[in-house]
Amino acid sequence: MDFGWTSEQVELYERAFAFARAELSGDEAAPPVEDFPRSRWRRCGEFGFLGLPVPEQHGGLGLDTLTTARVMEALGRGCTDTGLVFSVGAHLFACVLPLWERGDDAQKRRYLPRLCSGEWVGANAISEPEAGSDVFALKTRATRDGDGYVLDGSKSYVTNGPAADVFLVYAVTAPEHGYMGLSAFLVERDTPGLSVGRPFQKMGLSSSPIAPLYLEGCRVPASARLGPEGQGAPLFKRSMQWERACLFGAYVGLMERVLEQTVDFARQRKQFKRAIGKNQAISHRLVDMKQRLESARLLLYRACWLMDRGQDAAMEVSLAKLAISEAAVQCGVDAIQIHGGMGYVAETGIERVLRDAIPSTLFSGTSEMQRDIIASHLGL
Ligand SMILES: Cc1cc2nc3c(=O)[nH]c(=O)nc-3n(C[C@H](O)[C@H](O)[C@H](O)COP(=O)(O)OP(=O)(O)OC[C@H]3O[C@@H](n4cnc5c(N)ncnc54)[C@H](O)[C@@H]3O)c2cc1C
Known part of the structure; x- marks a missing residue:
């Protein structure tokens, strides 16, 4: 194992740290929970924090895992608003990353430039009232309906939910297949049948809003499915591996x-x-x-x-x-x-x-x- 950093990695770390310290910390007084820091979010996008490992052709910086973690380290050290930093990590590792790794061309073209630039905010919705640590016991259903699916269920904690433009939602497509019966869907905020609940008050991470999500007869086209049907659980596990490391x-x-x-x-x-x-x-x-x-x-x-x-x-x-x-x-x-x-x-x-x-x-x-x-x- 090589313990040294290349000169490019050193330079990127220093630049990310200086940028985070000067541009992103915001007011020491915590903003109200509904007030997502949009302008600082845009600044995150301008630097590249919102697409660190995503290839440049899709609007990211194209970094490997180790360099991504190192730049997240610079962000966490420079930016005293850990709520903003957490929102960046949730958006990047649980929404943008699966999109980049498993999305088809049309999905990548539509979402990645918007999400990496900070024009849009992404969220991940898997946890449910009865499925927390036992996450694959989730009950939200995605029922085939002609050339699409109808989603029904509720999600308990969705980071960035109150501000998100697109949600990566996990649902059961084939209950008889258990772990291999889950699928992932990209659902845009204005889709009829999707609604975001009242943000929760919480003890910390105050600029990172979190809320429940409700899906009632929420119809999405088949093109909203991320990856093949039945591949939702491996896709989620992979995104968690990135999140547990780099965030x-x-x-x-x-x-x-x-x-x-x-x-x-x-x-x-x-x-x-x-x-x-x-x-x-x-x-x-x-x-x-x-x-x-x-x-x-x-x-x-x-x-x-x-x-x-x-x-x-x-x-x-x-x-x-x-x-x-x-x-x-x-x-x-x-x-x-x-x-x-x-x-x-x-x-x-x-x-x-x-x-x-x-x-x-x-x-x-x-x-x-x-x-x-x-x-x-x-x-x-
Ligand atoms: C700040 C924050 C942001 C979050 N953001 C998101 C998000 O964006 N999207 C999303 O889908 N979810 C999100 N979550 C939800 C999070 O993933 C869950 O809170 C977490 O998985 C735990 O689930 P739970 O809260 O239902 O606790 P439970 O699973 O009910 O666990 C309660 C306690 O029991 C313990 N426990 C449970 N099972 C066992 C066992 N078998 N053995 C030993 N101990 C056990 C747990 O470790 C815990 O201590 C977020 C949570 C927080 C706090």
């Missing part, structure tokens, strides 16, 4: 920013006539933060390196996702503790790190589900 690059970047900020604070804040960082209780806590960050980062790079070689990386991706998300939550707790009262008040932005980190152990498959995947690779 979590952004949390590596977030941890690096918070560590830098917390070290600075520990050097400057004086109590008992010396910097608090001179106490081992504080410096060792910072060392533990650093160690968790670096080991999670290496797990991520190895998973992406395997994916770029076309090797089975399911276990390595789960190891990386688990390590990064749990390290991010601990990083939020440690940063608050070291900042003392300053860590708990909203103005410093420190408590927000914890609120934005907590959901990372839930979305893209919970920590328990990642441990189950790893256990099955151990033969358990």
